[in-house]
Amino acid sequence: MMYYINIDKMINKTNNILVTGGAGYIGSHIVEDLIKEKKNVFIFDNLSTGFKKLINRKANFINGDIKNINFLKKIIIKKQIDSIIHLAAFLNVSESQIEKKKYYSNNVSGTLNVVRACKNSKVKNIIFSSSCSIYGNVKGAVNEKKKPNPQNYYALTKYKSEQIIKTYSKKLKYNYAILRYFNVAGASQSNNFGEIQEKYGHLIKNISIESLKKKPHIYIFGNDYKTKDGTCVRDYIHVSDLSDIHLKALKYINKKSKSLILNCGYGRGYSVLEIVKVFGKIKKNLFYSFKNRRLGDVDQVYANNKKIKKILKWKPKYNNIYKIIQSAIKWEKKLYRNK
Numbered sequence: 001m002m003y004y005i006n007i008d009k010m011i012n013k014t015n016n017i018l019v020t021g022g023a024g025y026i027g028s029h030i031v032e033d034l035i036k037e038k039k040n041v042f043i044f045d046n047l048s049t050g051f052k053k054l055i056n057r058k059a060n061f062i063n064g065d066i067k068n069i070n071f072l073k074k075i076i077i078k079k080q081i082d083s084i085i086h087l088a089a090f091l092n093v094s095e096s097q098i099e100k101k102k103y104y105s106n107n108v109s110g111t112l113n114v115v116r117a118c119k120n121s122k123v124k125n126i127i128f129s130s131s132c133s134i135y136g137n138v139k140g141a142v143n144e145k146k147k148p149n150p151q152n153y154y155a156l157t158k159y160k161s162e163q164i165i166k167t168y169s170k171k172l173k174y175n176y177a178i179l180r181y182f183n184v185a186g187a188s189q190s191n192n193f194g195e196i197q198e199k200y201g202h203l204i205k206n207i208s209i210e211s212l213k214k215k216p217h218i219y220i221f222g223n224d225y226k227t228k229d230g231t232c233v234r235d236y237i238h239v240s241d242l243s244d245i246h247l248k249a250l251k252y253i254n255k256k257s258k259s260l261i262l263n264c265g266y267g268r269g270y271s272v273l274e275i276v277k278v279f280g281k282i283k284k285n286l287f288y289s290f291k292n293r294r295l296g297d298v299d300q301v302y303a304n305n306k307k308i309k310k311i312l313k314w315k316p317k318y319n320n321i322y323k324i325i326q327s328a329i330k331w332e333k334k335l336y337r338n339k
């Protein structure tokens with residue numbers, strides 16, 4: 001008599017991973033890292049803000065919208081998905097203040113669909129990309145126990161999504177890791193995946209675009225915030241370190257059958273002006289000027305990262321602001337060459 005043993009089940013492995021938003025900036029980097037680990041990766045993306053260029057050829061691409069629960073469900077069952085990394089969302093803070101319905105529908109209802117689609121499936125792990133913006137304005141380094149206090153609509157959609165992920169985890173019996181990203185910057189070490197989308201107004205993306213010009217000009221939005229030099233303070237994390245956190249978090253929750261909420265930042269706040277001055281050392285002839293505040297920006301937020309260091313034994317590898325900016329510029333040059 002022959003016995004068939006399901007080895008994956010025995011050693012509790014994750015194999016078939018669905019990455020919503022996998023054709024975007026952060027998702028494409030995570031996909032690259034999952035493929036290096038020999039995972040079977042399914043990118044689920046509607047390319048609303050993502051790019052064909054960022055679709056990894058070694059992954060399976062599904063052109064789908066998380067607003068369509070029936071299609072999501074069909075894919076999760078058919079592809080025997082065991083873990084989901086859910087990144088698909090809209091993330092333009094200023095736009096979210098004006099187009100609230102659009103943001104609710106995509107970010108909150110979309111997340112509800114992702115978890116509901118897991119009913120009666122093999123999904124046992126969900127990783128969710130949340131944001132430090134849920135904390136609002138904070139004094140000093142913020143830890144995960146701080147009561148969320150979203151100050152803009154985008155942040156509110158992330159907070160509501162976190163609650164959905166938590167609530168359904170008991171009912172549907174999955175482990176979750178809620179990862180609260182601080183400000184993400186830089187490109188993958190291969191320089192094959194980086195930020196293309198320009199409309200978010202991310203500072204380091206703007207800097208890298210300007211770096212290609214003979215006379216770069218940086219606009220700083222607001223110089224009357226309650227911070228050391230009046231400009232906003234943020235905690236910038238290299239996308240390669242952030243991607244690595246996803247892989248570590250997935251392994252952890254799967255192995256331990258536990259759920260987690262983790263800050264993903266280096267624990268060091270830089271003001272916009274400080275970042276611009278670092279850029280000034282890389283690029284001569286830099287000019288900067290001040291404009292009015294942008295809608296929804298908070299004064300300052302940076303991470304207390306003791307928890308992630310302790311639980312995941314995470315050690316940042318790329319936490320040098322100079323190198324983060326250089327990595328973003330290198331990617332921008334490549335984008336420009338291939339236009």
Ligand SMILES: NC(=O)c1ccc[n+]([C@@H]2O[C@H](COP(=O)([O-])OP(=O)(O)OC[C@H]3O[C@@H](n4cnc5c(N)ncnc54)[C@H](O)[C@@H]3O)[C@@H](O)[C@H]2O)c1
Nearest residue numbers: 021023024025026045046047048049050065066088089184
């Ligand atoms: N970039 C940051 O600094 C930052 C900080 C905190 C949190 N986040 C979160 O990280 C995630 C990824 O952000 P990113 O910077 O890679 O942005 P991105 O725009 O590059 O990626 C988002 C991806 O999701 C896809 N998408 C959006 N709506 C969809 C839908 N309804 N169905 C299917 N696909 C859809 C887009 O096409 C895109 O490929 C988002 O959830 C964002 O809120 C980002």
